[in-house]
Amino acid sequence: MKVKYFAWVRERVGKAEETIEPPATVLTVEELIAWLSGQSEAYAHAFEKPKVIRAAIDHAHVKADATIAGAREIAFFPPMTGG
Amino acid sequence: MSCPVTIRIQPDDFDIAREIAVLTGSRTDIGAVVSFSGICRADEDSAKIAALTLEHYPGMAEEEIRRHAVEAISRWPLNGVTVIHRVGRFMPGQNIVLVLTASQHRQAAFQAAEFLMDYLKNSAPFWKKEESATGTGWVEAQARDEEAAARWTRR
Numbered sequence: 001m002k003v004k005y006f007a008w009v010r011e012r013v014g015k016a017e018e019t020i021e022p023p024a025t026v027l028t029v030e031e032l033i034a035w036l037s038g039q040s041e042a043y044a045h046a047f048e049k050p051k052v053i054r055a056a057i058d059h060a061h062v063k064a065d066a067t068i069a070g071a072r073e074i075a076f077f078p079p080m081t082g083g
Numbered sequence: 084m085s086c087p088v089t090i091r092i093q094p095d096d097f098d099i100a101r102e103i104a105v106l107t108g109s110r111t112d113i114g115a116v117v118s119f120s121g122i123c124r125a126d127e128d129s130a131k132i133a134a135l136t137l138e139h140y141p142g143m144a145e146e147e148i149r150r151h152a153v154e155a156i157s158r159w160p161l162n163g164v165t166v167i168h169r170v171g172r173f174m175p176g177q178n179i180v181l182v183l184t185a186s187q188h189r190q191a192a193f194q195a196a197e198f199l200m201d202y203l204k205n206s207a208p209f210w211k212k213e214e215s216a217t218g219t220g221w222v223e224a225q226a227r228d229e230e231a232a233a234r235w236t237r238r
Contacts, residue, residue, distance in 0.1 A: 060143075061206060079223075080204070080224065081209065082137065082144075082211070083168075083180055083228075
């Protein structure tokens with residue numbers, strides 16, 4: 001699946017997007033955050049406060065317990081500050 | 084009652100008078116147009132801002148604004164909605180966002196514009212980065228913006 005990062009999450013991860021293949025045991029958004037955090041220092045830094053991180057699956061906001069099954073694109077970002 | 088919706092995300096500035104003219108056109112059923120513009124401020128909590136950079140999530144940003152425009156149309160008798168959000172780097176005094184709502188009467192237009200702005204600030208995927216004399220940093224979301232959006236939740 002494709003993963004996108006925005007604002008300071010992007011800066012900390014060090015890339016805007018990538019394609020990942022998490023193990024089949026990773027079922028939810030929060031499990032994906034935990035798995036990514038274990039991949040490197042950069043991800044651990046980006047996701048150090050998982051409760052602050054917002055997520056979207058296929059362009060729709062989702063909660064941490066949302067299932068990632070069938071997702072084409074998952075995005076992680078800080079709380080929004082537009083307008 | 085037709086209600087055209089225009090949503091644009093662009094680096095370029097907008098012309099408010101022109102956008103109102105496009106929205107109303109030759110229609111004679113519109114009795115009220117409310118216009119809100121968000122402008123880059125020079126100070127935030129007494130810190131001087133030199134510039135603001137706006138980043139967005141292409142695709143989702145347009146879809147999220149459209150979802151809320153559709154909701155506004157379902158809640159108020161609107162005759163037209165325009166939302167233009169700029170992205171890029173802005174100096175104090177420059178336009179950032181425009182919301183136009185048209186209706187037969189002013190109440191619906193006022194309320195829908197406020198609803199759209201509250202949701203835009205809270206759930207449209209845009210992020211602001213501030214540049215000041217002391218460095219650059221991402222703007223933190225304000226609890227007051229979340230509260231402003233929460234008051235529109237249907238009970």
